[in-house]
Amino acid sequence: MKMFASERRDKILQLLQDKGRVTVKELASHLDVSEATLRTDLTKMELAGLLKRTHGGAVLSDGTENDRSFSVREKKNIQEKMKIAEKAFELIEDQQCILLDASSTALALARKINESSMRLTVVTSGIQSALELKDNPAITVILVGGVVTNGSTSIEGKLGVSILDHVNIDIMFTSASGYTVENGLTDFNLYEVELKREMVKRSKKVVAIIDYSKIGKTSSSVFATTDEIDVLISEEQISATMLESLQDNNITVM
Structure with missing residues (x-):
């Protein structure tokens, strides 16, 4: 084939x-x-x-x-990820159902959520985010089922994707290896990308939480096209040209 x-x-x-x-x-x-x-x-x-x-x-x-190792990615640009997480947190409201991917930036957001008293349902493909939130009595945590590969902290593949049919996701927060207006959000792991595509389809709002270094870069597989993204949050000022392109595509930049 x-x-x-x-x-x-x-x-x-x-x-x-x-x-x-x-x-x-x-x-x-x-x-x-x-x-x-x-x-x-x-x-x-x-x-x-x-x-x-x-x-x-x-x-x-x-x-x-x-x-590519999660522990290395988690330690990189910690302050920047915290800034992005704080801004992303402003979009969340009490009693919402939100979705977090398995990125280290989403983990920073999970930690911010855990400090709050909001009642939320959190669906995630990130094992670390699920562990971060599991003991919070105000939060219902749903871990998307699938394959855990060696050395990974994420769920891959579409084995457990049917669980997404039973929840109404208000906002998906996702990072990426790269973003360009032409290609949208891209990542290198095909199996993780497959799951992310399903998550995007089932979310009312998609929020890209990506550090500035990823903007203008592209990776091997697209999981969200530009017209599927509602908000983009980054820690640095985006160039005027990119900002204009994003606004032309009705993306709110924070």
């Missing part, structure tokens, strides 16, 4: 995570596609900062592997 480009690139990343380096020849054999197609894939993935091209293949870009 023919793979989509996003699936192919996710497989390439998985092989790179396992081996550290790959050649175009072994990718062609493993994925059953032409070397020309793979060279195009590798070029686009390098532009997205996912890997570094070498003669005849590719290696992980500096820090790519480490940056």
